[in-house]
Amino acid sequence: MQNDGPLRTIFVAFLLCVTCSVLVSTAAVKFKPQQETNKKLDIKKKLLLTVGLLDNPKAKADEIERAYQQVEPQIIDLKSGNVSNEVDVESFDAKDAAKDPRYSVAIDGAVDIAKIKKKSRLAKVFFIKKQGKVDQVVLPVHGKGLWSTLYGFLSLDSDLKTIRGFGFYEHAETPGLGGEVDNPRWKELWVGKKAFNNNGNPAIKVVKGTGKGQHEVDGLSGATITASGVQALVNFWLDENGYGPFLAQLKRRMNNEY
Numbered sequence: 001m002q003n004d005g006p007l008r009t010i011f012v013a014f015l016l017c018v019t020c021s022v023l024v025s026t027a028a029v030k031f032k033p034q035q036e037t038n039k040k041l042d043i044k045k046k047l048l049l050t051v052g053l054l055d056n057p058k059a060k061a062d063e064i065e066r067a068y069q070q071v072e073p074q075i076i077d078l079k080s081g082n083v084s085n086e087v088d089v090e091s092f093d094a095k096d097a098a099k100d101p102r103y104s105v106a107i108d109g110a111v112d113i114a115k116i117k118k119k120s121r122l123a124k125v126f127f128i129k130k131q132g133k134v135d136q137v138v139l140p141v142h143g144k145g146l147w148s149t150l151y152g153f154l155s156l157d158s159d160l161k162t163i164r165g166f167g168f169y170e171h172a173e174t175p176g177l178g179g180e181v182d183n184p185r186w187k188e189l190w191v192g193k194k195a196f197n198n199n200g201n202p203a204i205k206v207v208k209g210t211g212k213g214q215h216e217v218d219g220l221s222g223a224t225i226t227a228s229g230v231q232a233l234v235n236f237w238l239d240e241n242g243y244g245p246f247l248a249q250l251k252r253r254m255n256n257e258y
């Protein structure tokens with residue numbers, strides 16, 4: 001082969017491509033388990049920050065795991081609201097389950113205000129207890145914003161009406177617009193709001209401007225589509241197609257047990 005001929009150039013370029021793709025795919029395969037572990041750890045951290053069991057967003061793995069020991073996960077059947085032993089509580093992932101034919105159920109378009117089309121019939125909820133009594137119950141929620149599906153946690157007080165914390169752990173809304181859902185000042189506005197009206201129906205409203213009412217939260221300037229999506233997803237998950245049956249059951253359980 002000629003030293004500076006076109007064939008040699010093509011051959012070197014080809015060799016470079018092959019070497020790089022082998023390197024990239026080896027790295028992708030090698031680091032995948034670590035990425036998965038980090039992702040799970042980040043979700044735990046977001047849950048802990050939402051419920052106030054952690055206040056350092058830069059907390060390290062051991063600090064997160066230690067704080068997480070105070071969290072009691074439980075699998076529930078969304079339709080009946082009952083506790084379920086069908087799956088392993090630690091490994092269950094509702095996001096994966098929503099795509100798994102064993103657990104996935106379609107949501108009727110007429111009631112699908114969160115615009116998610118399907119959901120897992122099982123869900124993992126979390127209890128935070130104080131002196132053996134339920135202090136907060138944490139509900140995973142998700143729904144469509146403008147560009148993405150937002151995944152997060154909504155924490156209710158032991159009265160099962162008052163919001164104690166709210167935050168997302170995954171979304172792809174625009175930083176500075178829809179991405180302001182992550183602004184600590186905005187998340188703080190949710191604390192103390194009443195999730196249900198006097199008839200027991202989900203009643204959260206994300207309003208343009210300042211939300212002064214007990215069910216109202218300020219909108220996000222320039223990001224009304226994301227804000228409306230957040231309102232819809234919260235109300236969807238608190239209603240009968242979400243955690244409604246579970247919250248009704250839990251109310252009965254708490255009245256009997258505590």
Ligand SMILES: Cc1cc2nc3c(=O)[nH]c(=O)nc-3n(C[C@H](O)[C@H](O)[C@H](O)COP(=O)(O)O)c2cc1C
Nearest residue numbers: 146173174177178179220221222223224225226227
């Ligand atoms: C590049 C770009 C990114 C945007 N990202 C978002 C977003 O993440 N969330 C959102 O609700 N609106 C976003 N918008 C604005 C929406 O198109 C829409 O104008 C806005 O939601 C209306 O809200 P407003 O009535 O408060 O202005 C974006 C617009 C542009 C041009």
